[in-house]
Amino acid sequence: QVRLVESGGGFVQAGGSLRLSCAASGDTFISYAMAWFRQAPGTERNFIAGTSWGGTSTYYSDAVKGRFTISIDNTKNTVYLQMNSLKPEDTAVYYCAAGLLPDGLSLRADDYDYWGQGTQVTVSS
Numbered sequence: 001q002v003r004l005v006e007s008g009g010g011f012v013q014a015g016g017s018l019r020l021s022c023a024a025s026g027d028t029f030i031s032y033a034m035a036w037f038r039q040a041p042g043t044e045r046n047f048i049a050g051t052s053w054g055g056t057s058t059y060y061s062d063a064v065k066g067r068f069t070i071s072i073d074n075t076k077n078t079v080y081l082q083m084n085s086l087k088p089e090d091t092a093v094y095y096c097a098a099g100l101l102p103d104g105l106s107l108r109a110d111d112y113d114y115w116g117q118g119t120q121v122t123v124s125s
Contacts (some may be wrong), residue, residue, distance in 0.1 A: 001026045001092045001105050002024070002025070002026040002027050002098060002113070002114040003024070003025045003026050003114075004022055004023070004024055004096045004097070004098060004114055004116035005022070005023045005044065005062050005114060005116055005117070006020060006021065006022050006094065006095070006096050006116040006117065006118060006119040007020070007021045007023070007026075007080045008020040008119060009044065009094060009119030009121045010120075010121065010122070011122045011124065012086055012122070012123055012124070013123070013124050014086060014087055014088055014123055015085060015122065016075060016086050017082070017083060017084045017085075017086065018083045018086065018121060019076055019080055019082050019083070020036070020079075020080065020081040020083065020094055020096075020115055020119060020121075021079070021080055021101065022034070022036075022079040022080070022096030022097075023076070023077065023078050024077045024078065024079065024096075024098060025077060029053045029063070029077065029098065030053050030054065031053065031100060032052075032053050032098045032099060032100060033051070033052055033099050033100075033101045033105050033106065033112075034050065034051055034052075034053060034070075034072065034096070034097070034098055034103065035047060035049065035050035035051075035070075035086060035096075035097045035098075035099075035106075035112060036048050036050070036070060036081045036094060036095070036096060036097070036119075037094070037095045037097055037109055038067075038078075038090075038092035038093065038094045038095065039092055039095065039118075040091060040092040040093075042069065042092060043124070044109075045109045046061070047061055047106075047107040047108075047109070048060065048061045048063065048064045048081075049061070049064060049068055049069075049070040049081060050070065050073065050105040050106075050107075051070045051071075051079060051105070052105065053072060053074075055071075055072060057103060057104055057105055058070060059105050059107075059114045061107075063089075064083075064090075067083065067084050067085045067086075068081060068082065068083050068084070069082040069084075070082075071091075079096060081094070082113070082118045083121070086121075086123045088123050088124065088125045089123075090121060090123050091121060091122050091123050092120075092121060093096060093118040093120050093121075094118065094119050094120075094121055095115055095116055095118045095121065096115070096116040097109070097112035097114065097115050097116075098112060098113060098114040098115060099111055099113045099114070101114035106111070
């Protein structure tokens with residue numbers, strides 16, 4: 001059974017950095033698309049970054065492009081989200097997602113099959 005476990009969230013001041021980790025287990029992920037979503041209170045869960053497991057395609061939302069970087073360590077079966085120049089509007093619960101997507105990456109949460117439990121990121125002004 002596929003399991004995704006996020007870690008690395010926390011409290012940081014504006015302008016700071018955090019790195020989120022998503023440890024994946026339970027399958028061979030070479031064919032998976034991996035993504036990070038976030039959800040602030042009262043809002044929908046929104047796509048922010050995604051990559052094919054092999055790294056051949058990567059996509060970022062406009063809100064985080066140039067500040068966040070998604071990467072994969074195949075030796076550890078772990079997906080990372082490096083977040084730099086954090087802003088208060090980045091405050092949210094961050095979720096890791098995995099899916100077998102025939103068309104590659106998707107921005108739709110409904111297209112992903114597996115989710116982590118979420119990790120809180122709070123950015124103070």
